[in-house]
Amino acid sequence: MLNKLTIKQAKEGLKKKEFSSVELTRACLDKIKQTDDKLNAFITLTEKEALEQSKKADSLLAFQGETLEAKPLLGIPIAVKDNFSTIGIRTTASSKVLDNYIPPFDSTVVAKLKKAGAVILGKTNMDAWAHGSSTETSDYGATRNPWNTSHLPGGSSGGSAASVAANQCIAAIGSETAGSIRQPASWCGVVGLKPTYGRVSRYGVVAMGSSLDSPGPITKTVEDGALILEVLAGKDPMDATTSPLPVGTYLSDLSNLNEDFVIGISDEYFITGLNPEVEKAVKKAIEKLEEMGAKIEKIKLFDPKYAIDVYTIIQRSEVSSNLARYDGIRYGNDRSFFGEEAKRRIMFGTHALSSGYYDQYYNKASQVRSVIIEDFKKAFEKVDVIVAPTSPSLALPVGSTKDQAMFGELADVLVEPSSIAGLCGINVPVRFSKSNLPIGMQIIGPQFAEKKVLQAAHKYGQETQNEEWRKKEPNL
Amino acid sequence: MKLTPIIGLEVHVELKTKSKMFCGCSADYFGKHPNTHTCPVCLGLPGALPVPNKRAIEWCIMIGLALNCDIPLFSKFDRKNYFYPDLPKGYQISQYDQPFAINGSLKLKVKNEKLKKEYEKTIRIRRVHQEEDTGKLIHQAVNGEKVSLIDFNRSGVPLVEIVTEPDFESAEEVIEYLKKLQQIVRYLGVSDANMERGEMRLEPNISLTPRISNFQFPISNENLPKYKVEVKNINSFKFVEKAINYEIIRQTEILEKGETPLQETRGFVEVSNSTVSQRTKEEASDYRYFPEPDIPPFRWIKSQISNLKSQMPELPDKKLKRFGKEYSLSPSDAEILTRQREVADYFEKAVNDGKKFKVSPKQISNYIIHKKPNMKEVLPASLVQSIVQSTRVADVGEDKLRKVIEKVVKANPKAAQDFKKGKENAIMYLVGQVMREFPQRIDAEKIKASLLAKLK
Incomplete structure (x- = not known):
């Protein structure tokens, strides 16, 4: 059952030669073959390439020492969301428009994973163009939630989250525009880290909302998330919006949480309609954090509902422009191959940017966005991080998005404010519902405060690691 | 309308x-x-x-x-x-x-x-x-x-x-x-x-x-x-x-x-x-x-902006004005020389090189404008040398010059008479005739002076 290992465990085993990377990779591939009929987490499986990469990793693993330090993911099988360009491997972003598109270049994230020695298992399913929070808008069929396959995994990084939860891989990569890492991580009961906008390069990630897109890890533990972030973060000469700030020592400082750590709680995030089980579980987790020594501070934030309008306008405007290049001339399939959701967003965004409407919509939204950024800035003068539920609901049944044009926006209401402010945030599982579906809590930090967020999440994970619910596994 | x-x-x-x-x-x-x-x-x-x-x-x-x-x-x-x-x-x-x-x-x-x-x-x-x-x-x-x-x-x-x-x-x-x-x-x-x-x-x-x-x-x-x-x-x-x-x-x-x-x-x-x-x-x-x-x-x-400004070369209008003032060029000559930056730069290099040979900016300007040298092949210094050579005055001895003048005056009595009667132009004809007697180039002013001395 090598596929169940965390990165940390797998690294130790590889180092001690308890197993090889080929064996580890095979275990994951076997699990994928055994379960993916039910889950549909993968769009493209790169078995041949993965085995080649793992063989190469095995020969490098013999060197140990510096090689292991220089290649922190050496021999670790990782699944990558299908909106990350992979050289020679088709990259569809779950849209039939790109059904035959094989990129001639690697996204920076994939290049960094490869440089760190990772084995790429394949490309995971997602909402088409990352438009959605369910994976139901994928042109390759919805992914199912491993905890209950008649439920959705969330999205848009649903394939990656489901794959990690089902132990098809050791870890996965997702991307979040507003919720697309944290929300599926919450619904699938795994750790999902959305880094600060500009912390991880977007180069080669099929663009959705360009001023929001943030690639990040989806992992089994907080520690694994810290490790992957260290590999991925940093200034990229190919992405002008990446920050030159030095990359933090996320992993080595993981346990160095300040004694006088202050957690902000805002009533505005415990919204009407919040699933009572979610509310209870998150409140309980907050109590646990207090027991751990954190100081809890009540703060007042803007009602997250305002973020929905802002996010919807800005994201759809950017989408309408980003999808213009798929004009039928170069990618084989023309614009009739766009799904309903993409068409809706293109029309919405085109209208919002039209002459005479720009001031009313895009400009206004940008102004409110600044106000929301200020609101968080003020809050973070008093608190280190903010804790809230990640999703207002449990994983919803398959079919829930039908005729729900604003489904994603409502499912992501609690993550949208921090996304439009470009903040970092992480989802950690806190327990299960009576119906055996995972519940997640998010920890939001200021821009580039990934270290703090990871430390708090890690502390919570350590304190609760022996709780009974942690031992659960999806029954597939 | x-x-x-x-x-x-x-x-x-x-x-x-x-x-x-x-x-x-x-x-x-x-x-x-x-x-x-x-x-x-x-x-x-x-x-x-x-x-x-x-x-x-x-x-x-x-x-x-x-x-x-x-x-x-x-x-x-x-x-x-x-x-x-x-x-x-x-x-x-x-x-x-x-x-x-x-x-x-x-x-x-x-x-x-x-x-x-x-x-x-x-x-x-x-x-x-x-x-x-x-x-x-x-x-x-x-x-x-x-x-x-x-x-x-x-x-x-x-x-x-x-x-x-x-x-x-x-x-x-x-x-x-x-x-x-x-x-x-x-x-x-x-x-x-x-x-x-x-x-x-x-x-x-x-x-x-x-x-x-x-x-x-x-x-x-x-x-x-x-x-x-x-x-x-x-x-x-x-x-x-x-x-x-x-x-x-x-x-x-x-x-x-x-x-x-x-x-x-x-x-x-x-x-x-x-x-x-x-x-x-x-x-x-x-x-x-x-x-x-x-x-x-x-x-x-x-x-940052003033830094960019300081990196900018002198622009045509300013250069044209400066050329007129600094080198005493006519507006039309200055305009021709500043039309292209390469020509203007070439001109200024030649002026600089010409200083020690007492070649004036005006001479250089005339040479560039009228002879249109190939600026890619002829270095400004070589251009100066060409001007120096074309205006070099051979130093012939006073005796030799006097003898030639006597010969020319004798051979052209009419011109000598005309000059004496007040026809100023006649002297230039005689200068020309003297020059023709020498294979090398001689300073016309010097010949003129000697001729005047002889004819007075």
Whole structure:
């Protein structure tokens, strides 16, 4: 059952030669073959390439020492969301428009994973163009939630989250525009880290909302998330919006949480309609954090509902422009191959940017966005991080998005404010519902405060690691 | 009804940076095999991102400074969304409401051939902004089938757009402005502005208005005509003149019938020297501009701009004035020498080299203007040597000179007599005759002096 290992465990085993990377990779591939009929987490499986990469990793693993330090993911099988360009491997972003598109270049994230020695298992399913929070808008069929396959995994990084939860891989990569890492991580009961906008390069990630897109890890533990972030973060000469700030020592400082750590709680995030089980579980987790020594501070934030309008306008405007290049001339399939959701967003965004409407919509939204950024800035003068539920609901049944044009926006209401402010945030599982579906809590930090967020999440994970619910596994 | 043309101008200048505007591909695309200067960025592949070319932006700002523009301390790129097969991203990265340079001006000296007068005029520059070029469509037959092919080598090459206010009233003024603009960008070394290669592209917009009593340029916005005709596809100064003059006649005819010309975009047709309608106002695109999210905005500090200013070479107007003053050149000679920066630099080097040989700037100027030396082959120092040699005076002994003078005076008694009778010109004839007796060049003044002594 090598596929169940965390990165940390797998690294130790590889180092001690308890197993090889080929064996580890095979275990994951076997699990994928055994379960993916039910889950549909993968769009493209790169078995041949993965085995080649793992063989190469095995020969490098013999060197140990510096090689292991220089290649922190050496021999670790990782699944990558299908909106990350992979050289020679088709990259569809779950849209039939790109059904035959094989990129001639690697996204920076994939290049960094490869440089760190990772084995790429394949490309995971997602909402088409990352438009959605369910994976139901994928042109390759919805992914199912491993905890209950008649439920959705969330999205848009649903394939990656489901794959990690089902132990098809050791870890996965997702991307979040507003919720697309944290929300599926919450619904699938795994750790999902959305880094600060500009912390991880977007180069080669099929663009959705360009001023929001943030690639990040989806992992089994907080520690694994810290490790992957260290590999991925940093200034990229190919992405002008990446920050030159030095990359933090996320992993080595993981346990160095300040004694006088202050957690902000805002009533505005415990919204009407919040699933009572979610509310209870998150409140309980907050109590646990207090027991751990954190100081809890009540703060007042803007009602997250305002973020929905802002996010919807800005994201759809950017989408309408980003999808213009798929004009039928170069990618084989023309614009009739766009799904309903993409068409809706293109029309919405085109209208919002039209002459005479720009001031009313895009400009206004940008102004409110600044106000929301200020609101968080003020809050973070008093608190280190903010804790809230990640999703207002449990994983919803398959079919829930039908005729729900604003489904994603409502499912992501609690993550949208921090996304439009470009903040970092992480989802950690806190327990299960009576119906055996995972519940997640998010920890939001200021821009580039990934270290703090990871430390708090890690502390919570350590304190609760022996709780009974942690031992659960999806029954597939 | 007396009508006056009101003309504004948009000029695109392609910068000669090594790499393209937003990627590392070579910007030297002209005549290269199609689609060999491309990468994911300039092909607009999914996920590729633009990273702005620092040199190109500096050059754009320098053009702005050369045109006396203000450089706002905040600027940004915007997306201009429209569909065209040669536009791989479905939008062009350009600048909308906050360009790199605004509110400039350029002073012109215009010669009116008809009225035989010269006058000065200042053209206001509305803005100078940065953008990227598109690919190129090639329509040809492949295996007998007519197809359209796309060459993306030009895609992403840096362009600077310079927009004037509607301050021109004739094709002459426009041509003068264009020549001057071309000269400035060449002086700055930021573009070759070669029209045939499409490195400089012109789009005049033309309308006509009745000349009212207190009429004068610049025309306030509320007094501008209610329509405007833009002409595209012009690739030479000659054609811009023809297009403007054609439009003036065409629009005059419409206005004289009491109608208003359509607001439209027209294309220039070389074979007929006329313009044809391409797109009317109703069909005008809505470009849905919005701030380019892939490129953070620019916040300059004043020292960055003054630093750029200090890096700029001396510009033609200033150089022309200085040449006149410093080297005592006539305005027309100074103008010829400063037309191209290379010639001006060559001249100044030669002047410097000529100092120790007592060769004057005037001699050098004359030599360059009249003998047109090949400046690529003849070094300024060699040019000075040529002048020295051509004016060197052989030192013949006084005795020898006296003997020759005696011989010449004897052989030309009539000329000697004429001089004595007061015919001043006769002396120059005798000087010439003396010179002919020597194989080498001799100082004419010296011969003249000796001749005068002999004849007195």
